[in-house]
Amino acid sequence: MFENKIIKNLNNQLNLEYFTSKLYLEMSFWCDIKNLKNANIFFQNSSNDELKHMNKIFKFLCDINVLPIINSNISLNINFNSLLNVFKKAYINEKKITRNINYISNISLKYKNYKIFHFLKWYILKQIKEEKILKTIIDNLIFFNNNQKDILIFDNLFLSKYI
Numbered sequence: 438m439f440e441n442k443i444i445k446n447l448n449n450q451l452n453l454e455y456f457t458s459k460l461y462l463e464m465s466f467w468c469d470i471k472n473l474k475n476a477n478i479f480f481q482n483s484s485n486d487e488l489k490h491m492n493k494i495f496k497f498l499c500d501i502n503v504l505p506i507i508n509s510n511i512s513l514n515i516n517f518n519s520l521l522n523v524f525k526k527a528y529i530n531e532k533k534i535t536r537n538i539n540y541i542s543n544i545s546l547k548y549k550n551y552k553i554f555h556f557l558k559w560y561i562l563k564q565i566k567e568e569k570i571l572k573t574i575i576d577n578l579i580f581f582n583n584n585q586k587d588i589l590i591f592d593n594l595f596l597s598k599y600i
């Protein structure tokens with residue numbers, strides 16, 4: 438019974454990775470329209486990474502004989518008004534993912550489900566890296582004015598380091 442609760446949350450995590458992949462893909466489209474070449478690549482890569490995170494959970498659930506359930510009714514609230522706004526939304530989303538991973542880790546430990554806790558360790562460490570990159574980009578982007586010229590310079594000079 439306890440395992441069901443943990444698995445339900447792990448399945449939610451799978452869908453959160455799926456949602457995130459779609460969100461980052463949409464962000465990459467927005468960057469493409471704004472001619473932000475490196476930001477476009479950054480979010481395309483991120484979108485692909487999120488699919489890998491999702492597939493890792495798929496594989497794990499199948500390995501423990503649980504059929505994963507995909508929530509196909511994912512609706513994105515897309516309303517981006519600047520590159521800074523895009524990165525801030527990505528950062529907020531990663532914080533949400535971290536909270537969810539921590540929650541599942543917590544209940545896995547509480548109910549002594551060490552195999553799931555062990556599986557989640559990779560995600561715990563991954564989230565530290567994901568948050569750090571986005572925070573670094575935001576902290577640097579904040580110093581740039583929101584005009585096309587400055588943002589293009591930021592895209593060319595700074596974001597090239599992260600793709």
Ligand SMILES: [Fe+2]
Pocket residue numbers: 454457486487490534
């Ligand atoms: Fe992820």
